[in-house]
Amino acid sequence: TPQEEVLDRGSLTARLEEVEHLLAEANINEREPARAQLTFNGRPVVGSYGIFADFGMKAVSGFTEAVAAVAATLAGPLFAKGPIPNRDQNQLLITNTALGSFGFELEEYRSGKLPFDEQSMLELALERTQSLLQGTINADDELLADAATELDQRALDKVRAFVKTLADNDAVCALQFRNRAFRFSDMGQVNRSLERLSQDNLREVEQFLEGEFEGVLPNKRRTFEFKVNGQDEVIVGKISPAVANLDEINAHLYKATRIKVMTTRVGNGRPRYVLLEMPQWTDLLNATNGTNTH
Numbered sequence: 001t002p003q004e005e006v007l008d009r010g011s012l013t014a015r016l017e018e019v020e021h022l023l024a025e026a027n028i029n030e031r032e033p034a035r036a037q038l039t040f041n042g043r044p045v046v047g048s049y050g051i052f053a054d055f056g057m058k059a060v061s062g063f064t065e066a067v068a069a070v071a072a073t074l075a076g077p078l079f080a081k082g083p084i085p086n087r088d089q090n091q092l093l094i095t096n097t098a099l100g101s102f103g104f105e106l107e108e109y110r111s112g113k114l115p116f117d118e119q120s121m122l123e124l125a126l127e128r129t130q131s132l133l134q135g136t137i138n139a140d141d142e143l144l145a146d147a148a149t150e151l152d153q154r155a156l157d158k159v160r161a162f163v164k165t166l167a168d169n170d171a172v173c174a175l176q177f178r179n180r181a182f183r184f185s186d187m188g189q190v191n192r193s194l195e196r197l198s199q200d201n202l203r204e205v206e207q208f209l210e211g212e213f214e215g216v217l218p219n220k221r222r223t224f225e226f227k228v229n230g231q232d233e234v235i236v237g238k239i240s241p242a243v244a245n246l247d248e249i250n251a252h253l254y255k256a257t258r259i260k261v262m263t264t265r266v267g268n269g270r271p272r273y274v275l276l277e278m279p280q281w282t283d284l285l286n287a288t289n290g291t292n293t294h
Contacts, residue, residue: 031118031119031120033107033108033109033110033120034107034108034120034122034123034126034177035095035105035106035107035108035177036092036105036106036107036126036175036176036177037098037103037104037105037106037174037175037176037177038060038063038098038103038104038106038173038174038175039098039101039102039103039104039173039174039176040055040056040059040101040102040103040171040172040173040174041101041102041171041172041173041174042166042169042170042171042172042187043169043170043171044056044169044170044171045101045102045171046102047101047102048099048101048102049102050102051102051103055165055169055171058165059162059165059166059169059171059173060094060104062158062161062162062165063162064091064092064106065084065158065161065162066129066155066158066159066161066162067090067092067122067125067126067129068084068087068090068091068122068125068158069084069154069155069158069159070125070128070129070132070151070155070158070159071086071090071121071122071124071125072084072085072086072087072090072155073150073151073152073154073155074121074124074125074128074150074151074241075121075241076240076241076242077152077240077242077276078152078154078155079154080153080154086121089111089121089122090121090122090125091108091109091122092106092107092108092109092122093106093107093108093109094106095107101174103173103174108120108122108123126177127177127178128147128151129159129175130175130177130180130182131146131147132144132147132148132151132159133159133163133175133182133193134147134182135147135148135196136163136192136193136196136197137184137189137192137193137196141266141267141268141269142266142269142270144196144202144266145202145264145265145266145269145270145271145272146272148202148204148264148266148272149238149264149272149274150238150240150274152204152262153199153204156197156202156204159197160194160197160198163190163193163194163197164194166184166190167187167190167191167194170187171190172184172185172186172187172189172190196266201266201267202264202265202266203264203265203266204262204263204264205262205263206260206261206262206263206276207260207261207263208258208259208260208261209226209228209235209258209259209261210228210229210256210257210258210259211226211227211228211229211231211256211257211259212226212227212253212254212255212256212257213225213226213227213249213250213252213253213254213255213257214226214227214234214253214254215250215253216239216246216249216250216253218246218247218250222238222239222246223236223237223238223239224236224237224238224239224249224275226259226273235273236273237261237272237273237274237275238272238273238274238275239274239275240262240274240275240276240277242276242277243275243276243277243278244278245278248278249278249279252279252281255281256281257279257280257281258279258280259275259279260275260276260277260279261273261274261275261276262274262276
């Protein structure tokens with residue numbers, strides 16, 4: 001528009017400023033907060049009218065504690081005692097009651113914005129908690145082992161405590177999250193879930209393995225391949241967030257080392273491994289007079 005057309009330029013400038021203002025306030029690059037529905041049925045629930053307060057408070061508290069513990073262990077090491085790390089950042093709001101059987105609509109509380117292409121730790125924890133519960137009612141031990149991998153014993157104890165609250169009160173629950181739904185159909189499934197979550201069935205043990213790395217995938221996949229001394233099979237495992245510099249591992253491929261892993265096994269199923277900390281090649285090589293396998 002020519003400079004001399006003052007009125008037209010003024011009108012267009014005003015409209016442009018309005019559009020820029022609206023774009024600045026838009027949240028098109030912000031990911032929606034995670035939302036879930038947790039509903040209950042059974043002895044403590046009076047149809048769709050209400051739920052016994054003592055059970056409702058304990059059950060919802062147990063569920064949110066479980067999700068927070070899962071989020072914490074996915075982000076880094078979780079100590080056996082003390083406050084759960086980042087608890088304030090992994091809060092769920094009760095925003096409404098859920099229709100059907102009585103329950104609650106839950107929403108992730110955020111104190112800041114999250115980029116559109118990035119999942120929050122709480123969202124990942126809700127997915128993992130739902131997968132873990134689903135794995136407990138399936139007959140396939142491999143599904144449960146996959147869901148339990150990366151979760152330390154304290155997080156599993158929190159999930160177990162939530163299921164025990166259901167069992168102790170003759171209640172079942174359903175969890176709707178994103179496009180997936182999990183449901184205990186009856187008390188038999190609740191008791192089966194509690195049994196399969198027991199430490200006798202779902203075992204996690206820290207152990208040391210000696211051998212050599214054969215490869216590491218960085219970024220989001222964060223997996224490793226490790227040849228254990230005296231074994232023909234190369235194990236594949238995940239890498240804890242506590243292990244930061246993966247390039248250093250790739251710089252020491254095929255060199256003798258000892259690694260600390262968490263081994264997760266369900267029943268007699270195949271073990272899963274998580275690398276817990278950065279290996280110390282120098283100490284091991286000094287102890288073995290500088291020898292390595294290549």
